[in-house]
Amino acid sequence: xxxxxxxxxxxxxxxxxxxxxxxxxxxxxxxxxxxxxxxxxxxxxxxxxxxxxxxxxxxxxxxxxxxxxxxxxxxxxxxxxxxxxxxxxxxxxxxxxxxxxxxxxxxxxxxxxxxxxxxxxxxxxxxxxxxxxxxxxxxxxxxxxxxxxxxxxxxxxxxxxxxxxxxxxxxxxxxxxxxxxxxxxxxxxxxxxxxxxxxxxxxxxxxxxxxxxxxxxxxxxxxxxxxxxxxxxxxxxxxxxxxxxxxxxxxxxxxxxxxxxxxxxxxxxxxxxxxx
Amino acid sequence: xxxxxxxxxxxxxxxxxxxxxxxxxxxxxxxxxxxxxxxxxxxxxxxxxxxxxxxxxxxxxxxxxxxxxxxxxxxxxxxxxxxxxxxxxxxxxxxxxxxxxxxxxxxxxxxxxxxxxxxxxxxxxxxxxxxxxxxxxxxxx
Numbered sequence: 545x546x547x548x549x550x551x552x553x554x555x556x557x558x559x560x561x562x563x564x565x566x567x568x569x570x571x572x573x574x575x576x577x578x579x580x581x582x583x584x585x586x587x588x589x590x591x592x593x594x595x596x597x598x599x600x601x602x603x604x605x606x607x608x609x610x611x612x613x614x615x616x617x618x619x620x621x622x623x624x625x626x627x628x629x630x631x632x633x634x635x636x637x638x639x640x641x642x643x644x645x646x647x648x649x650x651x652x653x654x655x656x657x658x659x660x661x662x663x664x665x666x667x668x669x670x671x672x673x674x675x676x677x678x679x680x681x682x683x684x685x686x687x688x689x690x691x692x693x694x695x696x697x698x699x700x701x702x703x704x705x706x707x708x709x710x711x712x713x714x715x716x717x718x719x720x721x722x723x724x725x726x727x728x729x730x731x732x733x734x735x736x737x738x739x740x741x742x743x744x745x746x747x748x749x750x751x752x753x754x755x756x757x758x759x760x761x762x763x764x765x766x767x768x769x770x771x772x773x774x775x776x777x778x779x780x781x782x783x784x785x786x787x788x789x790x791x792x793x794x795x796x797x798x799x800x801x802x803x804x805x806x807x808x809x810x811x812x813x814x815x816x817x818x819x820x
Numbered sequence: 821x822x823x824x825x826x827x828x829x830x831x832x833x834x835x836x837x838x839x840x841x842x843x844x845x846x847x848x849x850x851x852x853x854x855x856x857x858x859x860x861x862x863x864x865x866x867x868x869x870x871x872x873x874x875x876x877x878x879x880x881x882x883x884x885x886x887x888x889x890x891x892x893x894x895x896x897x898x899x900x901x902x903x904x905x906x907x908x909x910x911x912x913x914x915x916x917x918x919x920x921x922x923x924x925x926x927x928x929x930x931x932x933x934x935x936x937x938x939x940x941x942x943x944x945x946x947x948x949x950x951x952x953x954x955x956x957x958x959x960x961x
Contacts, residue, residue, distance in 0.1 A: 627825060651888045658828040692928030789928045790836050806830045813838045817856035
């Protein structure tokens with residue numbers, strides 16, 4: 545029985561959760577999602593209008609149990625970085641076999657990456673590009689590149705859709721690819737790819753050494769001059785772990801092991817630098 | 821959860837940021853060294869820079885969300901309003917989506933000392949602008 549842990553059940557995350565959980569190898573799910581379903585979500589989300597005002601996590605659990613009544617679904621209705629939930633999130637990650645990140649902000653992605661590396665869990669990440677012009681799916685395996693390695697390597701020149709208002713203060717005026725929200729269709733295409741790459745990490749599939757030789761898949765959905773030359777074109781990126789990456793290099797650098805030792809070392813260093 | 825209240829944040833400080841601040845300080849006279857203080861759930865770095873003939877005092881804030889979000893660099897020494905200076909004397913140094921590799925904050929490659937070096941470059945540009953009216957490097961794109 546595979547235990548899946550996922551952060552995010554928004555318009556991109558919920559279709560991934562649904563598609564992955566149709567696989568009978570998944571027996572247990574932990575979902576981390578703090579948000580309430582709002583009226584403006586309806587146009588892009590799979591949930592019904594009647595669910596507006598309810599917690600997305602609770603609606604997601606009902607959705608899953610209507611299709612898989614035997615599934616064990618645990619909800620953590622909290623922000624991933626909520627200090628009050630650290631122990632419960634750590635416990636859930638420790639017992640999980642596989643992680644899915646469907647968060648739309650960088651802080652959560654980096655924090656999720658740190659959690660997955662700390663407990664040596666494989667995980668996947670989907671990112672719909674602003675305007676729905678395409679999207680990335682990334683696959684992370686223990687010992688491989690971290691999210692910092694991948695994000696830094698790709699040096700993305702397009703912004704990831706985070707469903708926030710476009711920034712009209714950008715010099716040169718608003719560009720179409722950042723002012724048109726991603727459509728449900730575009731989100732669905734990337735979500736399906738995300739689910740597919742996640743399912744390939746389940747037991748019974750080829751091991752890490754036999755997985756397709758790429759870490760990141762980019763699928764363009766629109767032709768955007770200066771960004772993508774053509775629509776519906778896949779690009780595969782094989783990003784290696786960077787020895788210089790400041791995100792995962794800290795894992796290999798000796799540092800105090802216990803929390804108390806870490807605090808003491810930090811206090812000493814800050815005292816030293818406070819009188820530099 | 822952030823820089824000073826998570827294991828990842830503390831490890832980043834101890835293994836990456838603090839060693840490089842100490843190396844920066846070793847190479848400098850006492851009045852130009854970086855001083856570090858706790859500021860809420862983040863850190864504040866105070867230092868002076870002298871890119872040409874003038875000395876400037878600066879404050880770099882590493883917010884709770886650092887290094888995912890870039891440091892905020894503020895000039896404490898009053899200067900004339902100029903290009904790339906934001907409200908509250910905040911230096912405009914990072915721009916999401918920029919095609920210039922060093923204008924887009926990258927937590928996997930940059931440290932707080934890179935922000936200090938970027939502030940030095942910014943101030944060197946300011947001194948040229950102050951004398952000539954021209955910002956000597958093109959706008960970040």
